[in-house]
Amino acid sequence: MASAFDEMNGADGEIREAYAALKRWLDTAPPDHLALRRSQAELFFRRIGITFAVYGDSESTERLIPFDIIPRVLTKPEWTRLEEGLVQRVTALNAFLADIYGPRECLKAGIVPEDLIYRNAGFRPEMVGRPVPHGIYCHIAGIDIVRVGPDDFYVLEDNARTPSGVSYMLENREVMMRLFPELFTENRVAPVENYPDSLLATLRSVAPKTAGRDPVCVLLTPGQYNSAFYEHSFLADKLGIELVEGSDLFVREDVCYMRTTEGPKRVDVIYRRIDDDFLDPLAFRPDSVLGVPGIVSAYQAGNVTLCNAIGTGVADDKAVYSYMPDIVKFFTGKDPILNNVPTYRCREKESLSYVLDNLHELVVKEVNGSGGYGMLVGPHATKHQIEDFRRKLKTAPDGFIAQPTLALSTCPTFVASGVAPRHVDLRPFVLSGADKVRIVPGGLTRVALKDGSLVVNSSQGGGTKDTWVLDA
Amino acid sequence: MLSRTADNLYWVSRYMERAEFLARILDATARLATLPAAYGGAGNEWQSVLLTAGAAEAFEALYDEPTERNVTEFLAFSPENPSSIRSCFERARSNARAVRTALTGEMWEAINGAYLELRRYDPKSMSREEFARFLEWVKSASLAFDGSAYRTMLRNDNYWFSRLGVYLERADNTARILDVKYHVLLPENETVGGSLDYFQWSTILREVSALTAYHWVYRESLKPWLVADLLILNRQMPRSLASSYENIVRFLDEIGRAYGRQGVSQRLSRTILARLENTRIEDVFRGGLHEFISGFVADNAKLGSAINDQYLV
Numbered sequence: 001m002a003s004a005f006d007e008m009n010g011a012d013g014e015i016r017e018a019y020a021a022l023k024r025w026l027d028t029a030p031p032d033h034l035a036l037r038r039s040q041a042e043l044f045f046r047r048i049g050i051t052f053a054v055y056g057d058s059e060s061t062e063r064l065i066p067f068d069i070i071p072r073v074l075t076k077p078e079w080t081r082l083e084e085g086l087v088q089r090v091t092a093l094n095a096f097l098a099d100i101y102g103p104r105e106c107l108k109a110g111i112v113p114e115d116l117i118y119r120n121a122g123f124r125p126e127m128v129g130r131p132v133p134h135g136i137y138c139h140i141a142g143i144d145i146v147r148v149g150p151d152d153f154y155v156l157e158d159n160a161r162t163p164s165g166v167s168y169m170l171e172n173r174e175v176m177m178r179l180f181p182e183l184f185t186e187n188r189v190a191p192v193e194n195y196p197d198s199l200l201a202t203l204r205s206v207a208p209k210t211a212g213r214d215p216v217c218v219l220l221t222p223g224q225y226n227s228a229f230y231e232h233s234f235l236a237d238k239l240g241i242e243l244v245e246g247s248d249l250f251v252r253e254d255v256c257y258m259r260t261t262e263g264p265k266r267v268d269v270i271y272r273r274i275d276d277d278f279l280d281p282l283a284f285r286p287d288s289v290l291g292v293p294g295i296v297s298a299y300q301a302g303n304v305t306l307c308n309a310i311g312t313g314v315a316d317d318k319a320v321y322s323y324m325p326d327i328v329k330f331f332t333g334k335d336p337i338l339n340n341v342p343t344y345r346c347r348e349k350e351s352l353s354y355v356l357d358n359l360h361e362l363v364v365k366e367v368n369g370s371g372g373y374g375m376l377v378g379p380h381a382t383k384h385q386i387e388d389f390r391r392k393l394k395t396a397p398d399g400f401i402a403q404p405t406l407a408l409s410t411c412p413t414f415v416a417s418g419v420a421p422r423h424v425d426l427r428p429f430v431l432s433g434a435d436k437v438r439i440v441p442g443g444l445t446r447v448a449l450k451d452g453s454l455v456v457n458s459s460q461g462g463g464t465k466d467t468w469v470l471d472a
Numbered sequence: 473m474l475s476r477t478a479d480n481l482y483w484v485s486r487y488m489e490r491a492e493f494l495a496r497i498l499d500a501t502a503r504l505a506t507l508p509a510a511y512g513g514a515g516n517e518w519q520s521v522l523l524t525a526g527a528a529e530a531f532e533a534l535y536d537e538p539t540e541r542n543v544t545e546f547l548a549f550s551p552e553n554p555s556s557i558r559s560c561f562e563r564a565r566s567n568a569r570a571v572r573t574a575l576t577g578e579m580w581e582a583i584n585g586a587y588l589e590l591r592r593y594d595p596k597s598m599s600r601e602e603f604a605r606f607l608e609w610v611k612s613a614s615l616a617f618d619g620s621a622y623r624t625m626l627r628n629d630n631y632w633f634s635r636l637g638v639y640l641e642r643a644d645n646t647a648r649i650l651d652v653k654y655h656v657l658l659p660e661n662e663t664v665g666g667s668l669d670y671f672q673w674s675t676i677l678r679e680v681s682a683l684t685a686y687h688w689v690y691r692e693s694l695k696p697w698l699v700a701d702l703l704i705l706n707r708q709m710p711r712s713l714a715s716s717y718e719n720i721v722r723f724l725d726e727i728g729r730a731y732g733r734q735g736v737s738q739r740l741s742r743t744i745l746a747r748l749e750n751t752r753i754e755d756v757f758r759g760g761l762h763e764f765i766s767g768f769v770a771d772n773a774k775l776g777s778a779i780n781d782q783y784l785v
Contacts, residue, residue: 224570237573248476259475261629261783262731 004407005149006421007072016150018073018470019412021186026070026412026419034414037179038069044175066463067172069179072411072424072445073187079441079469082145082153082428085338087437088328090141090430093160093315095331097137101127101311111330112323120320121368122161122313124276126283130300133206134434137309140199140271141430142166145443146341147409154341154406156425158324160316161308162273165464166429167231169444170195170238172466190441190469196238198431198438203239203269205433206305211268218242218258220249220272222290232273246274251294254301269305270295276310318367318401319345342404346397355402356393359386362402364393377454379405408454411465413447423448425456426467442467477574478633479784480567484575484583485621485637487567491560492614493645494547495607497524500679502604505540507671518543524648527555544603549595557610561587564617574630578620586613629730632723636779639723643716644772646703649679651765673699680711700761701753713768717745720775727783736778744771 005011008019015023045064074082099106100117107114117123142163144156173192177184200217207215221232223245236243248258249267257264272279278288283296298304314320322343328336344351344362355362359378366374376389393400410421428443445465446456456462501521519538522528525547534552535542550556554563565587568575575583593606618638625631673694677683682702689706690698707714721741728734756764 224566233572242474242477243573244474245476248474259785261473261475261478261633261727262733 004421004423005147005409007147007409007411007424009421011150018075018078022071022073022183025183025186031418034069038414040179041067041069041175044178045171065168065458066449067175068413068422068447068449068463068465069176070412070414070419071176071183071466071468072426072447073468073470074442075470076472079190081337083439083441085153085336086143086428086430086439088332088334088337089143089155089158089324090138090432090437092324092328092331093141093158094135094137094432096327097160097309097312097315098131098135099331100314101137102129102131106327106330109330111326112320116317116319116323117314120314120317122276122311122315122317124311124314126296126300127309127311132309133208133302133305136206136432136434138312138315139202139206139307139309139432141432142427142443143430145338145426145428146406147424147426148406149409153338155324155338156341157318158316158321159427160312161275163427163429164228164231164273165427165444165446166195167234168464169429169440169442169467171234172444172464176466187468188471190471192440192442195429195440196235198440199235199271200239200241201435202431202433202438203271203307205435206307207268208302208305210303215268216258216266217269217271218244218249218267220244220246220270220274220292222246222274222278226273228273235271241271246289246291249292249295251292251298254294254298254303256292256295256298256304267304269307271307276313279306279310318343318365319347319398322401341406344402346393346400346402351402352393352397355400356390359390361405363405364389364400364402367399367401375455377405380452380454405454408448411445411447413449413463413465415449415451420451422451423454423456424465441469441471473574473629475784477571478629479780480571481574481630481634482637482779482784484564484567484571485634486641487560487564488583488614488617489638489641490555490645491557491564492611493641494525494555494557494560495610495614496679496681497521497649498544498547499604499607500675501543502540502600503678504672504675521547525555526648527553530554545595548603548606549593558590561590561613576620576624578624579617582613582617582620586617589613629727632726633783635723636720639716639719640772640776640779642711643713643720644769646680646711646713646716647765647769647772649676650700650703651762651769670694676703682709682711685709697753697757700756704756704764705748705751705753714745714748717741717748721745724779735782737775737782740771740775740778744768744775 008016008023010016042064045067096106106112107117138160140163142159142165144159145153146156147153169192203217204215217239218241219232219236219239221229221243223229226232233243242258244258250257250259256267256270258267274290277285278290280291280293280296281288282293284291295304296310299306299310322340322345325336325340328334344355346352346355355364359376360381362378364376364378376385378386408423408425411424412419413422415422424445424447426443426445428439431438445467446458447463447465448454448456448461449463450461453461458464498521501517505517518540519528522531522538522543527547530553531538531543531546534550535546546553546556548557551558553559565583568580568583572580589609598606621631621634625634673696674683676699677686677694680703686694686699686702689702689708692698702709702712704713706712707718709715724738724741728738
């Protein structure tokens with residue numbers, strides 16, 4: 001593994017332009033000032049309640065996600081290119097979904113193998129031949145980006161189901177602006193606070209034809225025991241829409257209503273943060289108590305819009321991911337602006353034997369896994385773990401892909417020993433409405449706080465940073 | 473607003489109010505239990521407090537003897553008693569968390585603070601003095617919540633449903649205090665209004681922070697019918713049934729006006745208030761205090777389920 005690109009110090013140790021002002025500030029700020037600000041930031045997060053789930057009924061089921069006070073900085077040209085690449089990728093993603101649930105041109109053309117779609121756990125036969133409002137399936141996407149050099153950005157994952165984390169993007173900025181107002185006068189940072197407005201505009205744009213001028217949008221949550229409940233209530237509040245649970249909604253004659261103190265009220269758009277499987281006990285898992293019986297039938301009748309659509313999981317499958325460059329080219333007619341990380345599909349014989357021979361150097365991922373679970377990081381794994389994965393790969397090769405271990409870029413991070421480089425990734429949130437694609441500049445930067453660690457997931461000890469896109 | 477949101481707000485208030493009620497009756501019982509028999513100490517105070525709390529049956533399923541230790545544990549700390557002070561705070565917080573955005577920051581902090589603080593109390597090693605301090609703390613936590621709701625909430629349906637919870641619970645609690653004390657504490661050979669039950673009546677007043685109020689209103693020594701008058705019919709007394717129902721009618725009217733529709737709840741609440749307004753305390757005693765109170769508790773519960781059917785499901 002090559003040594004990592006540091007976003008502040010660059011490849012040659014010369015401070016990169018984007019970080020110049022930040023570096024001066026880091027050099028002049030007394031260390032106890034930073035420590036003080038960090039504890040203030042933590043206090044702030046506790047007070048506003050990001051820790052809700054921390055005091056769960058079993059005392060410590062969840063924690064505060066650590067926040068690093070040193071921001072991650074992107075320049076305007078860097079962001080412009082990323083933005084173009086993201087729009088292109090998500091546009092292709094939506095076209096791909098419309099195609100596989102519609103004419104299936106890309107399967108006929110042999111771009112993606114058919115069985116990869118039809119045997120995919122995320123594929124929903126219920127959606128075949130049923131166009132969705134305005135042809136948009138993935139209204140909210142979280143595209144995970146990693147960087148390995150000054151100009152080398154890769155897409156690591158497309159999260160096309162119910163990506164989370166955007167509340168941290170918003171709260172991180174809020175905290176930074178409160179604690180370090182001086183930094184924002186020295187650096188012209190593009191704002192992110194318009195995200196809720198953009199999201200609401202996106203949701204309203206895809207309302208069904210039956211909706212009036214002022215469509216009723218709601219956010220559907222699995223409830224307060226879900227780990228992302230804080231985000232759900234935060235977003236509903238910022239959007240000014242009702243936060244509903246399955247039992248607040250009901251369907252009568254294919255029309256969806258919510259139960260209010262003034263009687264039933266018709267619902268037009270549902271931003272749902274419940275997985276397909278639990279959405280409707282009549283259509284999917286019959287044991288689901290989180291969902292709304294009949295909602296799928298109301299959806300199919302075109303009386304309510306679900307965001308995201310049912311069946312988007314087929315597009316964020318890691319096996320399908322490996323075909324994304326071809327998918328982008330097929331549907332947009334252009335070369336992808338953002339590349340994939342080179343990926344070995346273990347379902348292919350030659351790839352499998354290469355992977356088995358090089359397990360100690362590769363990252364192996366479960367095709368349907370997420371959250372950093374079910375993953376082998378070869379260079380950091382024990383012999384036992386490697387042998388364990390070798391067995392799994394031989395038994396069910398279709399379930400895995402492998403990628404070279406990337407030297408993820410590092411950013412200066414405030415840790416116990418002072419300021420030190422730590423690996424980061426980036427999750428921008430891409431909103432696709434009937435009228436246009438909207439992206440607020442930046443996204444959520446996740447940072448692996450352990451020295452040398454490449455796993456940024458919060459469930460595995462990762463933290464977050466504010467992400468700046470400099471506007472000048 | 474969502475029915476579930478209204479339901480949660482209503483129950484948050486009920487649980488916080490109930491926690492305070494429990495603290496008050498436990499405090500009064502501890503005081504009463506120390507009285508010598510000649511002054512009204514009847515020896516069955518800990519049994520009686522279970523009846524007041526409406527929890528005797530649930531208690532007997534879990535414990536043998538209504539000793540001080542068992543009863544205080546059951547009413548204050550037991551997770552198995554769905555109406556213990558602990559359970560009330562936990563349920564209030566769980567309801568509040570589900571509708572976090574419908575609460576003001578101050579209300580949330582009051583509830584969350586109480587919930588977190590509660591964990592610091594260890595019932596096992598608690599002395600009588602510590603327990604008394606604990607009860608004081610429960611009262612102040614409930615007051616902090618009530619005050620934060622009163623001072624920070626927008627006056628819309630969120631507020632009205634939250635207040636309905638307070639007053640419905642309060643009316644129920646006041647009625648229970650009156651009923652159980654009257655029948656359980658008074659020894660059989662003692663006449664109503666005799667000298668022996670002086671301390672029992674003063675305890676009732678103490679429970680509802682009304683001992684001083686009594687003297688200001690009546691300027692007399694304690695008389696059972698005047699105590700009953702104060703707690704049932706006197707509209708100046710903020711815990712009285714009449715005062716609670718004035719508020720219930722007012723908030724139900726606000727809701728009816730805002731929604732442009734009246735229903736069973738509005739009609740029923742006005743009927744109950746009218747009954748209270750048209751009753752003299754002599755009538756209450758002539759028909760029997762216990763009968764009057766039982767009728768009231770049933771009416772109050774009926775209104776609770778009418779509100780539930782009309783708005784909360």
